[in-house]
Amino acid sequence: MSFSLPERVTLKGPNFIREVFERGVGVDGFISFGIGNPAPEAIPVEIIEKAFDEVVHSNPMSLLQYGPMQGDARLAELTLQRLVKAHHMNPEGQGLIISNGAGQLLGLVPITVIETGDEVYMDEFTFTSAINSVRNMGGKAVGIKTDEYGMIPAELEKAAQSGKGKYIYLIPNFQNPTGITMPLERRKEIYAVASKYDLFIYEDDPYGEIRFAGEYIPTFKSFDTEDRVLYAGSYSKTLSAGLRVGFLFGPAKIIEVIQALKNNTAGQMPLVTQKVVAYVLDTIDYDAHLDNVRKVYKMKCDALLNAFDTYASSKVHLTKPTGGMFAWMTMPESVDCDAFFEACMDKNVGIIKCGAFAADGAGEGHAFRLSYTVPTVEEITKGMEILGALTKEFCGE
Amino acid sequence: MSFSLPERVTLKGPNFIREVFERGVGVDGFISFGIGNPAPEAIPVEIIEKAFDEVVHSNPMSLLQYGPMQGDARLAELTLQRLVKAHHMNPEGQGLIISNGAGQLLGLVPITVIETGDEVYMDEFTFTSAINSVRNMGGKAVGIKTDEYGMIPAELEKAAQSGKGKYIYLIPNFQNPTGITMPLERRKEIYAVASKYDLFIYEDDPYGEIRFAGEYIPTFKSFDTEDRVLYAGSYSKTLSAGLRVGFLFGPAKIIEVIQALKNNTAGQMPLVTQKVVAYVLDTIDYDAHLDNVRKVYKMKCDALLNAFDTYASSKVHLTKPTGGMFAWMTMPESVDCDAFFEACMDKNVGIIKCGAFAADGAGEGHAFRLSYTVPTVEEITKGMEILGALTKEFCGE
DSSP, X not given: OOOOOOGGGTOOOOOHHHHHHHHHTTOTTOEESOOOOOOGGGSOHXXXXXXXXXXXXXXXXXXXXXXXXXXXHHHHHHHHHHHHHHHOOOOTTEEEEEESTGGGHHHHHHHHHOOTTOEEEEESBOOHHHHHHHHHTTOEEEEEOEEXXXXXXXXXXXXXXXXXXXXXXXXXXXXXXXXXXOOHHHHHXXXXXXXXXXXXXXXXXXXXXXXXXXXOOOOTGGGOTTSOEEEEEESTTTTXXXXXXXXXXXXHHHHHHHHHHHHHHTOOOOHHHHHXXXXXXXXXXXXXXXXXXXXXHHHHHHHHHHHHHHHSOTTSEEOOOSBSSEEEEEOOTTSOHHHHHHHHHHTTEEOEEGGGGBTTSOOOOSEEEEEXXXXXXXXXXXXXXXXXXXXXXXXXX | OOOOOOGGGTOOOOOHHHHHHHHHTTOTTOEESOOOOOOGGGSOHHHHXXXXXXXXXXXXXXXXXXXXXXXXHHHHHHXXXXXXXXXXXXXXXXXXXXXXXXXXXXXXXXXXXXXXXXEEEEESBOOHHHHHHHHHTTOEEEEEOEETTEEOHHHHHHHHTTSOEEEEEEOOSSOTTTOOOOOHHHHHHHHHHHHHTTOEEEEEOTTTTOBOSSOOOOOTGGXXXXXXXXXXXXSTTTTOSTTOEEEEEEEHHHHHHHHHHHHHHTOOOOHHHHHHHHHHHHHSXXXXXXXXXXXXXXXXXXXXXXXXXXXXXXTSEEOOOSBSSEEEEEOOTTSOHHHHHHHHHHTTEEOEEGGGGBTTSOOOOSEEEEEOSSSOHHHHHHHHHHHHHHHHXXXXX
């Protein structure tokens, strides 16, 4: 038989990340700025191994039967405590969902709220799964122009005038893929537009704890006086991505509906991985651990930026991240970016074409995402030397 | 702000299972036939603990970074081998998804295929999450009348004449909640209707390996010559529900689309739990283990049926499961089932009202689900003595 599928699930963007991975895998000396994995040096492996030993053997039967749909209570408690104490969020009238990483939320939110034709506003270049999930649910991912401070409020307002908007998807800290952080002033302007057009804000903050330069900027959620912000966080970048533990914090009324949808459509998550995260949070000095994580990321980012300054053409621009995992390299419009990409691959350096992140699905543009988390400092320096020479070849000194 | 939500996600059925759980929790001497958990005696706890010890310490970094979207390769291989060897399925042109239990598939399938107004045909009483997920996606869950052999083909055909049908959801083995198993003849008749109206079949078989009486009956998938069957299985009932590992096997073309949707909307699953299942399958004699599981379930089911024969009114009917976890008790139409339920609860015996499983959401009927897996044989006997006396009180000898 021919399964008839809704058009919404057949829409596909280009998978440049997978392409770089597959072409680079097993190639001797290949240096990849393409992998969006956290820095391996920052994962507290021994502590997590010990946590498994403790958790698995303390009450195994409770881990091996069906567990609570809401997730592990202690993990929820610790997560909420940190949101309140470290991020000044007001828990009144709010609820929390423990999720299979922040990744599951990228699906759950649109699955819950989207009706066919609804518009979701996002940075013109943003996280691929956020774009695809909205499209898969029959929504329209609308890319909004950005500048060095992130989404431009006037551009957002122009789009919102359609009256079809449902929410704004933002990664305000160390955005994926650009590494840009939105200043407080800009956040307030965006919030005002959301308020004016009665949109909610999906604030995705998986990198927020990894600030290694500049001042802390309050989250949207911390000044959300109108109950219009859903705040998503994750332990993937600070503890371990493989444990798949994230969370969503927001107005209890909507959180309850999303939780019910999660129960029906996804079931519960494994309890063991949640208890491992809770155990780690309960036993280590998390702030001291985060300081170490930040040091690793700063060291690698510095290596990238320094090598770029040393080797790259002055015609090419690179963002200067103050945290997170990514920098964004913009080429002059005259450059053939496909040819530049192939030249990099020929010299065993992997970077991601901006089309992978295009909200409008066009797959075009003159920029690349560089992730500095997985390669070593030596590899970063060597890779940027090669890449820098190529920028001069393609753009001039 | 007021989040505007699609009507589809606000539809709710009665949550009688939770009600019984919440009213019974902490009550001294409460005997629950309400809990749908696997029998604790059948979970190979020590083996799984050992598997964690081995898996966690052999290559921890690979578990703590992002893993493969497709899931653990060895687990997929072992799962496929068993489908081919033990269940005579033909792998040609088929694909396999590893999922967060079979529960995640109850969401993924309708999220992928449903368009507003599509009809999904299912037993008039069936698994709650299957009903809710279809409704949550804007589909119509259409309950089809059943007899002692399961869904009635002529009734299915009547419904399918609407032309709005998308698929048939079935639990052919030891159905939840009725415990009924569909004979091969009936399966072929249902398949013929599916073929005539070009519907696909979602064959949900989480209990299939737990047959403790009667003959093995071929799955729909094993005679699926027209590539119209998606077969869902799970390790939840045979190894551990808490590890959350299930799978979907079906035509590669649709499997690829469901996998892509899973990648976008749910992300990957933890690798550690998948590797634990693979390790257990690789190290134990799985068939011998299943024999032990079946013995436990048979012992408990026998206790239920024997006590029912001894104590219950002859006016009440109980299905005789040949496997799985559930039996279905039907009362005479004259009985006030709400009053009977309350009388049971007053005497500290928990059973689930049929409304919890009503595909049409009506929440009415004259039957109860009894699960015999969690209470001990002594508790089952004692609980049935109490329940049996009440059936005589309400229905006569």
